[in-house]
Amino acid sequence: MQSLVLLCALTVSVLSREAAAQYSSDLCNWKGSGLTHESHRKDVEQVYLRCSEGSVKWLYPTGALIINLKPNMLSSTYKHLTVCIKPFKDSRGANIYLEKTGELKLLVRDGENIPNKVYCFGFDQGALFIEASPQLDISRKISGFQYELINQKTISDLHMVSAPCRPCSDTEVLLAACTSDFVVRGSIGKITNEAEQQESIIDVNVDKLYRQKSKIFMSEKKKKKSGGWVGQIRTLLECGVKPGEGDFLFMGRMHFGEPRLGCAPRYKDFQRMYKEARDKGLNPCEVGTD
Template identity: 75%
Template sequence: MYPTGALIVNLRPNTSPASYKHLTVCIKPFKDSAGANIYLEKTGELKLLVRDGDRSKVYCFGYDQGGLFIEATPQQDISRKITGFQYELMNKGIASDLHTVSAPCRPCSDTEVLLAVCTSDFVIRGSIQDVTNKAEEQESIIHVGVNKLYRQKSKVFQLTGESGNWRGQIKTLLECGVKPGDGDFLFTGRMHFGEARLGCAPRFKDFQRMYKEAKDKGLNPCEIGPD
């Protein structure tokens, strides 16, 4: 609050140091965060990560790339400024997480899909009812009608109205160009700062094929009903 000077923030996960190289750090500035620039700092070198007033994005970097250097910006008035952000740590050694961070628009391989089914925060079969594009935030909101709920860790997908249908929203990057269309998909993904973020999303018939092939060979990493 009323930021002045600078400080360094080093995140220390509750894991062994040997696992640090596999971690990705993501930070998301609070909506009203103001008064400071946030840099990535390593061995005295600074790289601008979040410019003061830029609050519309999530910024990710490898844990081994350095710590956070938070420096107050000169102010022309004495109004209250508060600099704050949320952070999350992800294991970039997990294929589904790596895909989400490094290449979110690339179709998942069969192996990535099968692993995502086992490790994702949510797994549902559903259809794309509508897509809302947020150009300013560079995001798309996918409005999903759920036909079968396999798993969810948060109540993102809920029963709506008297019809008893399950519905929910999933976010992804605008550049992925998601559009409404016919057919069912298997949606998987992670909860990221309280929001459902899209991971792998093959057409459901393709998932059935890859699941059956893996099961016949005894290579499926976990059991889930393909129907």
């Protein structure tokens, strides 16, 4: 019955309020207030976003929003996109659904704030439909999330999102070395487990920095003369990361502004994989090994 009511509201609103469609000011982020539609509590407002990452922030939610993600890329690539959203820590006042051809599927229930929980789905599974929960007091309610689009054809460590604890295959390791946001050879300093956040923080002592897109690893002041670098990488607590001796090749990508661990083979194993692929002419890129 609830889905039928939502569908009726959605259909009537979309047909009657075409002129109400709004674009965010910067095409990546949207911020609005339900108070502007207080007299039309059942209105469905269309929001269009054209970036690969950004945020939606809805103050005093009333009525509903449809979030249309239309990134500036060839439409033929849409089928390869995965959408991930991360609700704000204190997000309240609305349910988030996937809507496709009038069918609604609950994605995030109002108040279901699991720390650092990320929800991912295929781009072709539908648009995001956000419906304000019935409530007498809407004061101090803010509903929203960050979003990211991941291209499955270009991101080698997609398993970091879909199956983050699964070991990488040799092919995934070699591709990750070419395409990850960061690639470093180093050792594990310590591991800090955060039960509340359900995450593990890995302190990495870097021997060689191959690549980083953000300032994850910084030169350690005490080791400036020797060129030492240190940094932290995050992964899920459920992966059960343990301290280990020896060098690893740490690879991964920035995910919602944080460095997330993708593949991390022992460096000697990476050397073996790389040599075997190079001898067969199958290495996807050149990586300096010693």
